[in-house]
Structure formats: C-alpha cells, structure tokens
Amino acid sequence: MLTYNMDVTPESVWKRTTPSEAELAQPYYCTEAGVFYAQQHFSTARTDKESYILFYTLRGAGLIEQGDDRVLLRAGQALLMDCRKPQRYATAPGQHCWHHDWVHLDGAGVAAMAEWLIPEGKLTPITLTDQKVEEQFKTIFAELESGTVDSMLQVSLALHQLLTLCAQGLLNQEQTESNQQVIQQAAQTIREKYNQPLSLNDLLRQAHMSRSYFLRLFRRYMGTTPYNYLISTRITQAKALLALTDRSVSEIGREVGFGDASNFSARFSAAVGQSPMQYRRSALHQAEKEQE
Numbered sequence: 001m002l003t004y005n006m007d008v009t010p011e012s013v014w015k016r017t018t019p020s021e022a023e024l025a026q027p028y029y030c031t032e033a034g035v036f037y038a039q040q041h042f043s044t045a046r047t048d049k050e051s052y053i054l055f056y057t058l059r060g061a062g063l064i065e066q067g068d069d070r071v072l073l074r075a076g077q078a079l080l081m082d083c084r085k086p087q088r089y090a091t092a093p094g095q096h097c098w099h100h101d102w103v104h105l106d107g108a109g110v111a112a113m114a115e116w117l118i119p120e121g122k123l124t125p126i127t128l129t130d131q132k133v134e135e136q137f138k139t140i141f142a143e144l145e146s147g148t149v150d151s152m153l154q155v156s157l158a159l160h161q162l163l164t165l166c167a168q169g170l171l172n173q174e175q176t177e178s179n180q181q182v183i184q185q186a187a188q189t190i191r192e193k194y195n196q197p198l199s200l201n202d203l204l205r206q207a208h209m210s211r212s213y214f215l216r217l218f219r220r221y222m223g224t225t226p227y228n229y230l231i232s233t234r235i236t237q238a239k240a241l242l243a244l245t246d247r248s249v250s251e252i253g254r255e256v257g258f259g260d261a262s263n264f265s266a267r268f269s270a271a272v273g274q275s276p277m278q279y280r281r282s283a284l285h286q287a288e289k290e291q292e
Contacts, residue, residue: 027109
C-alpha cells in the first residue's frame with residue numbers, strides 16, 4: 001500500500017523502467033529514480049516494496065521513519081533503506097524543502113552492501129563530501145530509460161559506485177581518532193587482564209558505548225570480536241608457558257584464565273590444532289634442533 005502527498009516543484013524528475021532479464025541478473029539494477037524538489041508538505045508512506053531505496057539530500061532535510069528508527073537526513077547525507085518493511089519519509093518538520101536524489105535499486109550486490117550500510121537493520125545517515133555522488137545520479141537519470149546493453153551497464157556501475165561511496169563515508173565516520181583510542185584501550189585491557197574473569201560488560205563500562213556499536217568498531221579495528229581476541233591472547237600466553245616452563249597443563253590452564261584442564265585442552269586444541277602436550281613436545285623438539 002502506498003500513500004503520498006506529491007508536494008514537489010515542476011522541475012522534479014521521476015523516471016521508471018521495467019528491468020529486463022539481463023538487468024535482473026546484474027548485481028546492481030534500478031527500477032525507479034528521480035530528483036525531487038520537495039516542498040514543506042511532501043510525504044510518502046509505504047507498507048512494502050521489493051527493493052531498496054537510496055536517498056541523497058541536496059538541500060533542506062528529510063525525516064525518514066521505519067520501525068523504531070526516526071532519523072533526519074540533512075544536506076550532504078545519504079541513506080540506504082530496505083523498502084520491504086513499512087516506512088515513511090517526508091520533508092522534515094520546520095523545513096521549507098527537501099531537495100533530494102533518490103533511486104530504487106536491488107540485486108545481490110545491493111543486498112550484500114546493505115548488511116554494511118544498514119548495520120543491524122538500523123537507519124544510518126552517512127555524510128558524503130565527494131562530488132562524484134551527484135555525477136553518479138546524473139548518469140542514472142540519463143541512462144535509465146534507454147534500454148540498451150550499454151546503458152544497463154552504465155546504470156549498474158553507477159549504482160555500485162554510489163554504494164561504494166556510501167561504504168567509504170560510513171567507514172570515515174567510524175574511523176575517528178577517539179573511537180580508535182577507545183578500541184585500543186579495550187584491547188590493552190584484554191591483554192593486561194586476560195587471566196582474570198573479563199566480560200563484555202566490563203569493556204562496555206570502560207568504553208561508554210552501546211553494545212552493538214562497540215562490537216562493530218572492535219571488529220573494524222581489531223579484525224575479530226572481543227571474545228575471540230581474549231581467547232587468542234590466552235592461547236598465546238599458554239604457548240609461551242608450555243614451551244618455556246615445566247608447569248603442568250592444568251596449572252597453565254588456570255594461570256591463563258581457562259580454569260579447568262579439560263576446558264583449556266579443548267580450547268587450545270581447537271585453536272592450535274594440537275593438544276597442549278603435543279605442542280609442548282613439538283616446541284621442545286624444535287628448540288633441541290636449533291641448539292644442534
């Protein structure tokens with residue numbers, strides 16, 4: 001179901017196309033696109049549509065709502081939304097206009113990018129400063145209704161470029177110095193307290209971040225989750241103790257934070273591919289060979 005108030009100026013553009021079989025096979029394809037010079041009373045409400053929509057605000061601001069999310073999309077910001085869930089978007093309250101480019105797009109490539117651009121299903125405005133954004137939309141508007149193979153490829157490439165610019169913009173938003181310092185501090189805490197009971201809540205209290213945002217940043221900077229980083233740190237310490245001391249497996253397991261010997265052995269074997277005793281024998285054998 002679709003309801004709308006098309007309060008836009010005459011120079012607004014709305015183009016539609018029915019994708020061919022060849023277009024539907026592309027990782028990125030488009031069904032509709034336009035540039036709306038939306039005025040104060042513009043609004044659209046939709047229950048569902050089999051596509052995503054990408055907005056880019058040129059002037060003014062839009063209000064976009066979906067589920068519990070309610071975000072403002074200001075000038076220079078883009079946002080990708082899955083239209084398969086009910087949504088509403090309109091000129092933001094207090095704004096006289098919302099001039100914006102938009103495109104309905106879909107395909108396997110779009111779905112893959114959506115996992116990053118709509119983190120945990122949350123509407124996420126992305127600030128973009130690259131002038132190539134407008135260039136890509138102009139390409140789509142110019143080529144969408146041509147129907148040729150060349151125009152199909154041009155549109156697909158433009159959509160890919162737009163989503164790439166959005167991904168880079170989102171990455172830039174998250175890669176601030178303060179965020180990086182927070183994650184580095186969390187990693188240092190894990191390295192210093194690896195042999196103690198250490199929970200995700202302990203790290204969150206230190207970081208002053210939401211759980212989802214902290215986990216996303218930690219994976220971005222460290223390449224893994226806090227839990228896996230903790231396990232890896234414990235395994236590294238255990239390797240050193242197995243190779244350089246004659247302490248028992250159970251003692252080492254307790255010292256690095258694994259608790260009982262069976263849990264330690266299982267974790268170590270899964271990570272290293274050898275049991276603790278097998279690793280110790282291999283390390284000793286290697287040390288003897290190096291001394292020969």
